[in-house]
Amino acid sequence: MIDQLIFSAEVFLNGLMTGVMYALVALGFVLIYKASGVFNYAQGVMALFAALTLVGIQQGQVPFVHLINAIFGTHVENFGWNVPSVLAIILTAGVMVLLAILIEKLVLQHLVGQEPIILFMATIGLAYFLEGFGDVMWGADIKTLDVGLPQGISDTVEAVTAEWVGYGFFIDRLDIWASIIAAILVAALVAFSQYTKQGRAMRAVADDHQAALSVGISLRFIWVMVWSIAGFVALVAGIMWGTKSGVQFSLSLIALKALPVLMLGGFTSIPGAIVGGLIIGVGEKLFEFWIGPLVGGATENWFAYVLALLFLVFRPQGLFGERIIERV
Amino acid sequence: MNVHASDGYTTADGRQIGPVVMDLKNITLRFGGVEAIKNISFDIRQGEIRAIIGPNGAGKSSMLNVISGFYVPQEGEVWFKGYRRGPMKPYEVARLGIARTFQNIALFDGMSVLDNIMTGRLNRMKSGFLSQAIWWGAAEREEIENRAQVEKIIDFLEIQNIRKTPVGRLPYGLKKRVELARALAAEPQLLLLDEPMAGMNVEEKEDMSRFILDVNDEFGTTIALIEHDMGVVMDLSDRVVVMDYGRKIGDGTPDEVRSNQEVIDAYLGVAHD
Numbered sequence: 273m274i275d276q277l278i279f280s281a282e283v284f285l286n287g288l289m290t291g292v293m294y295a296l297v298a299l300g301f302v303l304i305y306k307a308s309g310v311f312n313y314a315q316g317v318m319a320l321f322a323a324l325t326l327v328g329i330q331q332g333q334v335p336f337v338h339l340i341n342a343i344f345g346t347h348v349e350n351f352g353w354n355v356p357s358v359l360a361i362i363l364t365a366g367v368m369v370l371l372a373i374l375i376e377k378l379v380l381q382h383l384v385g386q387e388p389i390i391l392f393m394a395t396i397g398l399a400y401f402l403e404g405f406g407d408v409m410w411g412a413d414i415k416t417l418d419v420g421l422p423q424g425i426s427d428t429v430e431a432v433t434a435e436w437v438g439y440g441f442f443i444d445r446l447d448i449w450a451s452i453i454a455a456i457l458v459a460a461l462v463a464f465s466q467y468t469k470q471g472r473a474m475r476a477v478a479d480d481h482q483a484a485l486s487v488g489i490s491l492r493f494i495w496v497m498v499w500s501i502a503g504f505v506a507l508v509a510g511i512m513w514g515t516k517s518g519v520q521f522s523l524s525l526i527a528l529k530a531l532p533v534l535m536l537g538g539f540t541s542i543p544g545a546i547v548g549g550l551i552i553g554v555g556e557k558l559f560e561f562w563i564g565p566l567v568g569g570a571t572e573n574w575f576a577y578v579l580a581l582l583f584l585v586f587r588p589q590g591l592f593g594e595r596i597i598e599r600v
Numbered sequence: 601m602n603v604h605a606s607d608g609y610t611t612a613d614g615r616q617i618g619p620v621v622m623d624l625k626n627i628t629l630r631f632g633g634v635e636a637i638k639n640i641s642f643d644i645r646q647g648e649i650r651a652i653i654g655p656n657g658a659g660k661s662s663m664l665n666v667i668s669g670f671y672v673p674q675e676g677e678v679w680f681k682g683y684r685r686g687p688m689k690p691y692e693v694a695r696l697g698i699a700r701t702f703q704n705i706a707l708f709d710g711m712s713v714l715d716n717i718m719t720g721r722l723n724r725m726k727s728g729f730l731s732q733a734i735w736w737g738a739a740e741r742e743e744i745e746n747r748a749q750v751e752k753i754i755d756f757l758e759i760q761n762i763r764k765t766p767v768g769r770l771p772y773g774l775k776k777r778v779e780l781a782r783a784l785a786a787e788p789q790l791l792l793l794d795e796p797m798a799g800m801n802v803e804e805k806e807d808m809s810r811f812i813l814d815v816n817d818e819f820g821t822t823i824a825l826i827e828h829d830m831g832v833v834m835d836l837s838d839r840v841v842v843m844d845y846g847r848k849i850g851d852g853t854p855d856e857v858r859s860n861q862e863v864i865d866a867y868l869g870v871a872h873d
Contacts, residue, residue, distance in 0.1 A: 463733040469725040476708050476719045483706035486668065487786065488694030488723045540710075 282441045283561045284554055289447030291553020292454045293516070296509040297526050298533040298545040299457070300502045305539045306465065307474045307498035308380075310391040314399035316527020318368075318503060321402050323510030323519045324410040325367050327417050330360040335409045357419040361507070368503030369496075376495045384491060385481055403524060412521065417514035421449050450512045454546070457508060461501075462542050474498060532580035538593025547591060552576045608645060611838055618646030620679075621822055622667065622790055627676035629662055636662040637673065638846040644790065649816055650824045651833045654843035655866060660826045661703060663843065664794050667824065668700045669693030681789070695723050699788035701779045703795045703826075709768035713759060713778050714750065716767055720785030721746045753784050756818070757811060773804040777811070784815060791815070793825040797832060805829070809836055830867070834858065842866070 297319060304312040312318075328335065332351035340348055355363070379394050422445040429448075430440035465471035476484045477494045484491065513523055529552075537548025556575040564571045583590065608618045622644040629637040636659045644650045652660045665671040666678070669690040678685045680696060688696075699720070708716050724746060725732070731739040754760055757777050762770060767778060776796060783791055796812065797805045809832060815821050827833045833840060834854040842850035842857055844866040850857045857863055 468729040468732040469722055470729050472719060473722055475711060479708035479710050480706045482702065483708060485690040486694055486700050486706065487719050487782065488691045490691045
C-alpha cells in the first residue's frame with residue numbers, strides 16, 4: 273500500500289508537469305479570446321509553424337527548397353550554416369510578428385465588427401492554410417529540435433526523493449524547465465494585461481469594437497499586438513513540445529488537448545489556463561494509474577474530455593471565467 | 601444677443617460663447633444611392649450646447665458619425681480648431697479631443713465602472729508598458745493622476761456607489777451615465793452625445809439634463825447632442841440645427857427654430873393639397 277502511495281506521488285508530480293505543457297498551449301487561446309472574443313482554431317498550427325521555422329532557421333534550411341528546385345531546376349539543399357539557438361529564437365519571434373501583421377492585414381481587417389463565429393471560421397481557414405504553408409516552406413519530414421534545454425532524468429530530484437522516501441522519482445528535467453518558463457510567462461502576461469495601458473486597451477477591444485474606437489484605441493494596433501504575443505506563446509509551446517516529441521505535423525493536434533483545459537479554466541482567464549492545465553494533467557495521470565487497470569487502460573485519451581463535459585453541464589464559464597451576465 | 605456674430609456671443613444666462621471649434625461645410629454623405637446627408641453646413645462654437653434635432657431617419661446620427669469619424673462624407677469639408685481634417689479613423693479623431701457616447705450604449709460590459717471610465721484616459725498615459733507592468737516610476741505617478749481625475753468625474757456624476765460593479769449588471773439609466781463619464785474622462789474639447797435621454801423616464805431625463813448643463817458649466821465643455829424630445833432640447837441648448845430627410849431646414853436659437861414654419865411642418869406634418 274505504501275508503495276502505491278509513493279508511486280501515486282510520482283505520478284502526481286509527472287501529471288503536474290504534463291499539465292504545464294497543456295497550459296502553455298491553452299495560454300495562446302486565452303490571449304486571443306480575451307482580446308477579440310474569437311476562439312483561434314489556428315493556435316495549435318501556429319505552435320507547429322513556430323517550431324518548424326525555428327528548426328529551419330537553426331539548421332540553415334532554405335525556405336521553399338522543394339518549390340525552388342522544382343521551378344528553377346536547381347539542386348539547392350541548405351545554406352550550410354548553423355544559427356545559434358538564441359539568435360534563431362529571436363528570428364523566429366520576428367517571423368511570428370510578421371505573421372501577426374499579415375493575418376491582421378489579410379484576414380482580420382476585413383472582418384471588423386463581424387460576429388465571433390465568422391472570425392472563428394476564418395481561423396479554421398487560417399489553420400489549414402498555415403499547415404500547408406509550413407509544409408511547403410520547411411518540408412514535411414519529422415525533425416528534432418534542440419535549443420540546449422536540458423533533458424533526461426533529473427538526478428537531483430531522484431537523489432533527494434531517494435533519501436527522503438527511499439525511492440527515486442523519475443522527473444524529466446525538460447518538464448522542470450517548462451514549468452519555470454511557464455511561470456515566468458504567466459506572471460509577465462498577467463502583469464501586462466492587468467496593469468498596462470495596452471492591456472486595458474486589449475480588454476476593451478474584446479468587449480466592444482465601436483466603444484474602443486470612440487476612446488481612441490486603434491483596433492489594428494491591438495490586434496497585431498495580441499496576435500504577436502499569441503505567436504510568441506505558440507513559439508514557447510512549440511519549443512517545449514518540439515523538444516519533447518520532435519517537430520512533426522501531429523504537433524498541431526495538441527491544440528485539441530487545450531480545449532478541455534480551457535473549459536475547465538475558463539476561456540478568459542490566464543491563471544485559469546494554468547490551473548485548468550494542472551488539473552487535467554494530474555487528473556488524467558492519477559486516473560490512469562488508479563482506475564486505468566480496472567477498465568483496461570488508455571483512459572488518458574478520454575478522461576480530459578469527460579471532465580470538460582461535466583464542467584460544461586455544471587459550470588459553463590469554467591473555474592475562473594467571467595460570469596456570463598444577462599439582464600432580462 | 602446676436603448668435604450669428606462671427607466672434608462669439610453671450611447667452612441669455614450670461615455664459616460667454618467663443619469662436620467656432622467645429623465647422624462643417626457642405627457635407628454630403630451617401631450610402632450607395634441613398635443620400636443620408638444632403639449638402640449641410642453648420643458650426644459649433646467654443647463652450648456652447650449645440651443640438652441636432654429632427655424626425656426619425658432625418659440623418660442626425662449620420663451627422664454625428666461624420667463628426668466623430670465613423671463615417672467619411674463623400675463631399676464637403678470638416679474643419680476642427682481651424683484645421684481642415686482629412687479622412688480619419690475614428691480612433692484618430694478621438695485622439696484629437698472629440699469624445700462621444702452612443703445611441704445604443706457601447707460600454708465594456710465585462711469591466712467594472714471604474715475600469716470603463718479609465719479607458720477614457722488611455723491616450724493620456726505616456727509611460728512605457730514595462731514600467732506600467734511593474735508599477736514603477738513615471739507609471740505610478742501617471743496612474744495616480746489619472747485615477748484622481750476619474751474619481752472627480754465619478755463624484756460629479758454621482759456614481760460612487762457603483763464604481764466596482766461590472767457594467768453589464770447596471771440598469772439602463774446608469775449605463776448611460778457611465779458612458780457619459782467615460783467620454784468626460786478624456787477631457788474632450790468637443791463632446792458628442794447621441795440621444796443621451798433615449799428610453800429614459802421623466803426623472804432620469806431630468807437628471808441627465810442637469811448633468812449635461814453642469815458638465816458644460818463646470819468644465820466648459822463644448823457639447824453637441826442629438827435628441828428626439830423637443831421639450832428637453834429647447835431647454836438645454838443654445839443653438840439648434842433641425843434636419844429632415846437629410847436636409848437642414850432650420851438653424852438658430854430655440855426660439856427662432858420654434859417659430860420656423862418648415863420645422864413646424866416637419867414635426868406636426870402638413871396637409872398636402
